[in-house]
Each structure stands twice: as C-alpha cells, then as structure tokens.
Amino acid sequence: MSERMEENYYRQLVRRYLDRKASNDELEVFAHLMKQGKLDAYLAECMDEDAGLTEADLLLVKKSSRIIPLWLRYSVAATVLLVLSVTAYFFIAKEGRGAGFVAFKKDIAPGDNRAVLTLANGRTIILDTAGQGTLAHEGGAVIRKTRNGQVVYDLSAASADFNTGYNTISTPKGGQYEVVLPDGSHVWLNASSSIRFPATFTEKERRVEITGEAYFEVAKLLKTKNLRSAASQGERVPFIVEAEGQKVEVLGTHFNINAYKNEEAIRTTLLEGSVKVSKAKEAVLINPGEQAQVNPGGTISVVPANTESAVAWKNGMFSYKREDLRSVMRQIERWYDVDVQYEGKIPRTLFTGKVHRNVSLSQALEIISYLDVRFEIDGRTVIVKSE
Known part of the structure; x- marks a missing residue:
C-alpha cells in the first residue's frame, strides 16, 4: 500500500469509527492502530472538523494552555470505548476505579x-413504560405510542366540534423524548425539559410553551377550514414557542431552543427557515446558521452558531x-441525573470535542x-476536584 493510500485508509477508518459505522x-x-499511535493525527483532524474548529481556533489552541481540545485525551479514551464496543467489557477496575482520573x-x-x-x-401516563398503541383520547x-417509541397526536378521526384541552409532556433528569404534535410538527425534548400544548391547535395559531431544551421541526400548515388539511400555497398558520418570557415565532422551520434556568442565556439556534425572537419590546430576525441569545436583562444579541454543537444532544x-x-x-x-459539587480551585479550561451520550458516567468523565x-x-x- 502506497503512503498516500495508507493515509486515506487511516482517515476513512477514523471517520467510520467516529460516525459509529465501523x-x-x-x-x-x-x-x-491506536495502540501503535498511528491514528492520533487523523483522529485530531476529524475531531477538529466535527467540532467546527477554524484555523484561528487551532492557532489559539497552540498558543494558549487554557484551551485544550478533547482529542488530546480522546485518543487514549477512544481505545477504551472501542473495547467496550467489541467485547462489552465495562471500563471499571476491580477496585472500582477508572484509570486514575475517576474514582x-x-x-x-x-x-x-x-x-x-x-x-x-x-x-398522567408514564410514556417509557406504556405499551404500543392508543394511550388516550x-x-x-x-394519542398513540408508535413502535419506535414516539408519541403521536392523530386528528384523522376528529369531529369538527371537538374541545381543546392542554397536555404536557415532561422529561426528568436522565430522560429525553420525541413527540409528534397535532399539526404534524416533530419535537425532541432534552433531559429535564417539558412542552405544554393544546391537544388540537386552532386555525389562528399554534402556540406551545417549553422549559429546558427542545428541538423543533415545524410542519408548514395553511389557514384552512380544517387544520388537518394542508396545501402548498396560501397563508400559513404561525407557530409560536414561549420559553421563560421569550417568544419565538415561525411558520415552518428547524430550530433548537435552550432555555434552562441555570444557563447564562436563552439560546435559539436556527438550522432552516426564518424565525423572529422577541422578549418584552425587543425583537430580532435570525437566519439559518445564526443564534439569538437573550440574556437575563432581556437584551438580545445575534451571533454565528455552531449548529452541530447546538443539536448534538438530539443526535x-x-x-x-x-x-x-x-x-x-x-x-x-x-443527562446522568446527578448533582455536581466542586472542591478547590477549578481550572478555567475551555473544552473542545465530542463525547457519545450512550457511555456510562465514568467513561464520559474519563474523557474530559x-x-x-x-x-x-x-x-x-x-465531586470535581482540582489537583
């Protein structure tokens, strides 16, 4: 194998591993190859690409000891996680310790x-233990639970004189869920989140309320005599999301809202379409690839978004x-339903990289x-401890 073919093979092998297709x-x-150290450079290259690092970011990594890319440890931990995939061996020593970093x-x-x-x-209905099929009217x-675990609101048999009641779907710490709303919109809830919505939307608007974090793929609907009908032309029914005093207005689009109370700002990240973000008297329009940040004082700023990072939890x-x-x-x-405590002075390190959410807590901590x-x-x- 020529040197160039070998490089291409190594690069493809790393890519297939990171994409979980190997x-x-x-x-x-x-x-x-990891044990021989032959994949370190290719792993670093792919991790940079996945994290959206620019040349300026890489230069900053080289110049500053305070910004550390996760692939510096990922190159070691990847082999351990690989063993998990191949042999189902838990990353736990007999004494109940990790490799010196996690006890x-x-x-x-x-x-x-x-x-x-x-x-x-x-x-109340516990969705994760509920059986497949009809849950309620x-x-x-x-309201049905599908074979793949989605909750779907089906209006195909609804009469014209139905009454609308509000439903709430909430996830605990350590939970996530996908729901298909009455208009066909898909919503993914992250851990410790909720969405409140009417069992049937009106023709005037579709309005929901969320807490925590949710990703939306909003269906495009027209104002017709029956909301169950849609067409490709005409005036669309607006979709409005309220979160901690912020309002997001859309027609049909893909976006993510992070509105956890313990985060520094409410972040709305747009992947497709166009949305208006408002709070009090201030409002902004954002385009795909942008993020609106609403700070506690109510001011709104628009910044370039790392869309992959914003929706990584969903994937x-x-x-x-x-x-x-x-x-x-x-x-x-x-995600792991734990409380975090800090002891000592915590380094002001900035992290860059990716970690799978399907690993155990000790494995995730070992990587970071x-x-x-x-x-x-x-x-x-x-307990997070400084050395």
Missing part, C-alpha cells in the same frame, strides 16, 4: 427515553466548542478529565 473487523484494526464505587448508566404525559384532566385527538452526542468546565458539567448533570481535574462519583453526586 464493522467489528474495522474496530479491531482501529484498536490495534467510584458504583457507575451510573446514561439517560434514556423517559417522559410523563399529563392530560388536561390531570391524569384528548380534545378530538387520538446522541455531547459536542463542545471552547466551553468551560462548569458548562460541560451542567450537561453531564442533566485532564488538566489537573479529577472526579469522584459518590452515589448520585459527582
């Missing part, structure tokens, strides 16, 4: 599809680009535990 044979080859007696599994549906009359809609990943440790740990806290930081898992508490 076969078992490829995984074995990957592990062997624990009992590991914690990652989050899963878990949510509770609260109907208009107050009745509400406001003219038949089963943690994705960081120059995020500080506390920001990283807030995501860990929500470097630069004088260690972790201890005590029950459902994670």
Whole structure:
C-alpha cells in the first residue's frame, strides 16, 4: 500500500469509527492502530472538523494552555470505548476505579427515553413504560405510542366540534423524548425539559410553551377550514414557542431552543427557515446558521452558531466548542441525573470535542478529565476536584 493510500485508509477508518459505522473487523484494526499511535493525527483532524474548529481556533489552541481540545485525551479514551464496543467489557477496575482520573464505587448508566404525559384532566401516563398503541383520547385527538417509541397526536378521526384541552409532556433528569404534535410538527425534548400544548391547535395559531431544551421541526400548515388539511400555497398558520418570557415565532422551520434556568442565556439556534425572537419590546430576525441569545436583562444579541454543537444532544452526542468546565458539567448533570459539587480551585479550561451520550458516567468523565481535574462519583453526586 502506497503512503498516500495508507493515509486515506487511516482517515476513512477514523471517520467510520467516529460516525459509529465501523464493522467489528474495522474496530479491531482501529484498536490495534491506536495502540501503535498511528491514528492520533487523523483522529485530531476529524475531531477538529466535527467540532467546527477554524484555523484561528487551532492557532489559539497552540498558543494558549487554557484551551485544550478533547482529542488530546480522546485518543487514549477512544481505545477504551472501542473495547467496550467489541467485547462489552465495562471500563471499571476491580477496585472500582477508572484509570486514575475517576474514582467510584458504583457507575451510573446514561439517560434514556423517559417522559410523563399529563392530560388536561390531570391524569398522567408514564410514556417509557406504556405499551404500543392508543394511550388516550384528548380534545378530538387520538394519542398513540408508535413502535419506535414516539408519541403521536392523530386528528384523522376528529369531529369538527371537538374541545381543546392542554397536555404536557415532561422529561426528568436522565430522560429525553420525541413527540409528534397535532399539526404534524416533530419535537425532541432534552433531559429535564417539558412542552405544554393544546391537544388540537386552532386555525389562528399554534402556540406551545417549553422549559429546558427542545428541538423543533415545524410542519408548514395553511389557514384552512380544517387544520388537518394542508396545501402548498396560501397563508400559513404561525407557530409560536414561549420559553421563560421569550417568544419565538415561525411558520415552518428547524430550530433548537435552550432555555434552562441555570444557563447564562436563552439560546435559539436556527438550522432552516426564518424565525423572529422577541422578549418584552425587543425583537430580532435570525437566519439559518445564526443564534439569538437573550440574556437575563432581556437584551438580545445575534451571533454565528455552531449548529452541530447546538443539536448534538438530539443526535446522541455531547459536542463542545471552547466551553468551560462548569458548562460541560451542567450537561453531564442533566443527562446522568446527578448533582455536581466542586472542591478547590477549578481550572478555567475551555473544552473542545465530542463525547457519545450512550457511555456510562465514568467513561464520559474519563474523557474530559485532564488538566489537573479529577472526579469522584459518590452515589448520585459527582465531586470535581482540582489537583
């Protein structure tokens, strides 16, 4: 094999591993080459691409000891995670310790599809344990759980004189869920989030309320005599999302809203279409690839967005680009249903990289535990310690 062909093979092998498409044979080859250190440069290159790093970012990484790309440890941890994929061996030493960076007696599994549906009359349905099929009839809609776990509001059999009641779907810490709203819009809820909506929308508008974080793919609907009918032309029914005093108005588009109360700002990231973000008397229009940030004072700023990072959670990943440790740990806290405590002076490191959300807590912490930081898992508490 020529040197150029070998480079292309290594690059493709790393890409298939990161995209989780590698076969078992490829995984074995990957592990062997990782141990020899032959894939470090290619892994770093692919991680930079996935994280959206620019040449300016890479120059900053080289110049500053305070910005550390995750692939510096990822190159080591990837082999361990690979062994998990091939042999199903848990990354736990007999004494209950990781490789010197994470101490624990009992590991914690990652989050899963878990949510509770609260109907208009107050009745609750635990969605993750509910069986497939019809769950309830509400406001003219038949609420069903599909084979793949989605909750769907079906209006195909609704009469014209139905009454509308409000439903709420909420996820706990360590939960996520997908729902198809009565208008056909898809919504993904992240951990510790909720969405409140009418079981049947009116022709005038579609209005929902969220807490936490949600990703929307909004259906395009026309103002017709029956909301169940749609066409390609005419005036569209607006879709409005309210979150912590912010209002997002759309017609049909894909976007993500992060409105957790313990985050520094409410962030609306647009992937497709156009939306108006407003709070109080201030309003802005954002375009695909932009993010509107509403700070606690109510002012709104528009910045370029890293769309991949913004929606990585929906695709089963943690994705960081120059995020500080506390920001990283807030995501860990929500997904693994743990509380985080800090001891000592915490380094002001900025993290860049990706971690799969399907690994155990100790594995996730092992990947991000470097630069004088260690972790201890005590029950459902994670203690972050400086060296």
